[in-house]
Amino acid sequence: MNANMKGTITVVGLGSGDPDRLTLGNLKKLQQADKLYVRTKDHPVLDWLAESGVAFDSFDSVYEAKEDFPSVYREIADRLIEAASKDGAAITYAVPGHPMVAEATVKLLKERCPEQGIGLEIVGGESFLDEAFAQLGFDPIEGFQLLDAAGLAMQDLKPHLHTLIGQVYDTFTASDVKLSLMELYPEDYEVVVGHALGVEGQEQIVKVPLYELDRIEDYGNLSLIYVPRSEDDRLQIRSFARLHEIVDILRSPGGCPWDREQTHSSLRKNLIEEAYEVLETIDEDDPEHMQEELGDLLLQVMLHAQMEEEEGTFNVYDVIGTLNEKLIFRHPHVFGDRSAGDAAEALGNWEAMKAEEKRRKGLKPEEASALDGVPRDLPALMKAYKLQKKAAKVGFDWPDASGALAKMEEELAELKQSIQQGQSASEIELELGDVLFSVVNAARFIGADPEEALSRTNRKFVSRFHYVEAKLREQGLSPAQSTLAEMDKLWDEAKGHEHA
Known part of the structure; x- marks a missing residue:
């Protein structure tokens, strides 16, 4: 043993439940252990071991004392580390299945033992996955994912993969799983519930429609749910990956002739029009129509990104990645160590991080024009509003509303005079522009968005x-x-x- 080691913990897998599946090596470690701890005694192998004279201490009392599973797992890890630290003890810790499959306490030990100077050895064991592949009859090479029933969300689900959901301890957990699955799968989709797979006399395999998932009895430590894979396009229709695939097909040689011919320039007006159609649904407070129009706007984003993907410059997932990075970076009061008590402070953080982004790109925000960042092709009324707001930030503004209102009257008088004097259409138009610009200025002082x-x-x-x-x-x-x-x-x- 390393002189710096305080002790050792050997973690042994008890297998999926059948004592006959316990390896000879694991059996010897359990029988020869100086001190044997088990996470829970609710496991068929432990009943057999107890009958054969092997003594052990379980942590079942911790489950009763703590309010949630994370607290239970932390407490078990604390006790194991404390036991191993005493006099350089060599202790053995037995867990159901394989120590590295869905075993939170082992994950904690892997993180903490090196910090505590405690040796950690992990010995495998047959996991419930082995029995699931055999008893449920599917090959994971076809595509497979293992999910935890706790915290299961729709975005975790991939219908084209065989899906096993473990740690379905009780009916309440099964009910939560059902609700998550029903966000994507139809209520009559056939799923399989497996109890104690591979354990003689205890194994149950029940096929039920999804809506009956929480009507099954006997959920426990050895229960799982299997959702068979499906290529049904209806299950993919709400996924972003399917949208990307559809747009790729439309732009492909065998796709749509119209979509293939489009360029960034040809779709330029479409992007603007679709944005305005979304605004119309907002004005009309029409959520159903908004859902459709947001889709049309998203299609424009997808098409532009697809064109660049074809050129090898970037794809839509790069777009998403850049956006996510920007959102995280510009919200240090949410994802970092800054704080923001109100919207004004949050906006201040946003602007500060924008400036920092520019510095990292080699730009000098302090040398930039105060009017930078206003899109060239904004509608004129909206652009005037943004230009004035930016100028006002650096002090180029009227001290109060009276100055802005007086300017508006002055510009209106000049327009009248221009008309009366019979000036050219171009000169009158310029005077009209001055009037509109002054109206926008007045709007800012009364807290109104002129566009709205x-x-x-x-x-x-x-x-x-x-x-x-x-x-x-x-x-x-x-x-x-x-x-x-x-x-x-x-x-x-x-x-x-x-x-x-």
């Missing part, structure tokens, strides 16, 4: 005009067949209905 303000007025205009059209139709008329006075009267009626 004008959008609301547009919606109001459309609503009132539709009212006028509807009333005229009732009279067998159209706006073109009516006088302005008639339409003004109906317009006033529409206003009255809004305030009623």
Whole structure:
């Protein structure tokens, strides 16, 4: 033994449950152990060992004393390390199955024993996986994943893989698993529940539709759930990987001729139009329509990313990776050691990290223009608003709203004068632009977004005009067949209905 070692812990796997499957080597270690601990005595091999005269201490009392499994596992690891530290003791710790398969206490020991100067030896054993492959009759080479029932989420599920879900200790856990599976699988999808696989006289294999998963009895330490793999496209339809695959097919030589011909330039207007269609669903408070339009917008992102993937520059997963890195980096108050008590502090952190990103790229934020970062092709009203906000941040602004309102009146007077003097269309247009720019400035001081303000007025205009059209139709008329006075009267009626 290394002179620096305080003691040793030998972890032995008890196998899946059948004493006949216990290896000769493992049996000798259990029989010859100076001090044998077991995580739980609820295992068929331990019943057989006890009858043959092998003594052991279990940690079952810890399960009763602690409120959750993580606390149980930490306490067991603490006690084992303490026992091994006394007088350089050599202790043996037996766990169900294989020590390296779904065994949290062994994971803790692997992390902590080197820090404590304690030797750790891990001896294998037949895991429940071995029995599952044999008794459930599938080959993991076809694609396989092992998941923990605790914390199972939809994003963990991959229908094209054989899926085993372990540590289904009780009916409550089975119910949680059922709810997670039903987010992706149909309620009548056939799943398999296995109890004590490979243990003679105790093994049960039950096939049930998914919705009956928590109606099965006898869940315990040796229970698992098997979800057979499926190539049914309906199970893949909500996955991002399937979306990527579909877009790849559309752009492939055997795909859609229209999609193949598109370029970044040809789709430029589509991207803008789809974004505006999403905005329309927001304005109309129409979640069902929003779901569809967000999909159309996402398609534009996928197509642009697919074009670059074909060139070998990047793919959509690189896009996602860059975004995730940016989100984590720019939120140090969430993912790092900074704090943010309110939205203003959070925004300050965001701006500070943006500046740090630029410095890491070799740029000098202090030498950049205060107006940088405003997209060139934004709609003019929105762009004016953003330009003014950026200028205001560095002090280029009116001290209060009165200055902005006075400027608006001044620009309006200049527009009137330009018209009265019969200036050219180009000169009048420039004066009109000044008026609009000054209106945007005034909007900032009253806390209004000019784009949203004008959008609301547009919606109001459309609503009132539709009212006028509807009333005229009732009279067998159209706006073109009516006088302005008639339409003004109906317009006033529409206003009255809004305030009623």
